[in-house]
Amino acid sequence: MKRMGIFSVIASFVLCAGIASAASMEMGHMDHTDHDMVMEGPSEHLSMSFAATPASPRAGEPVTLSFTPSHVDLEEAHGALMHLIGVRRDVKQFFHTHPEPQANGSFAITRAFPEPGRYAIWLEAKRMGMLHRFEYALVVRSAKPSLWERITGTFKRS
Ligand SMILES: [Cu+2]
Numbered sequence: 001m002k003r004m005g006i007f008s009v010i011a012s013f014v015l016c017a018g019i020a021s022a023a024s025m026e027m028g029h030m031d032h033t034d035h036d037m038v039m040e041g042p043s044e045h046l047s048m049s050f051a052a053t054p055a056s057p058r059a060g061e062p063v064t065l066s067f068t069p070s071h072v073d074l075e076e077a078h079g080a081l082m083h084l085i086g087v088r089r090d091v092k093q094f095f096h097t098h099p100e101p102q103a104n105g106s107f108a109i110t111r112a113f114p115e116p117g118r119y120a121i122w123l124e125a126k127r128m129g130m131l132h133r134f135e136y137a138l139v140v141r142s143a144k145p146s147l148w149e150r151i152t153g154t155f156k157r158s
Pocket of ligand 1: 078080082083084096097098
């Protein structure tokens with residue numbers, strides 16, 4: 001199998017054309033490709049609240065990321081109503097997913113982060129013809145040490 005590296009990360013971003021520019025900015029490339037106009041952050045048309053449950057997750061434990069839009073009439077963009085990517089600060093961890101609509105009007109996804117660290121999370125949603133990109137931060141703590149590790153002190157924090 002080929003080594004997974006920065007290029008597979010970029011390839012994944014290509015699936016989400018709109019979000020690609022956020023990712024390339026994060027990686028220090030400023031080249032701009034053709035895509036919808038993107039509003040950075042909230043506008044009069046759309047704002048978004050974010051919550052993580054638990055708020056301070058540990059690696060390996062499921063955490064629900066939920067996003068509540070200010071308006072219900074989102075428009076599909078690139079095949080989904082919401083696109084979510086997360087990148088750890090060192091770009092060694094990456095995910096791209098699509099939060100699912102919930103009965104309460106929010107969109108949510110539950111996942112476990114395999115590795116601790118500081119993640120930047122971008123959510124993209126479209127309303128009134130305008131893509132909006134929201135940026136959040138999430139700190140994933142180290143996995144909970146087992147009783148054995150706590151007793152013997154073999155637990156290593158990364
Ligand atoms: Cu997507």
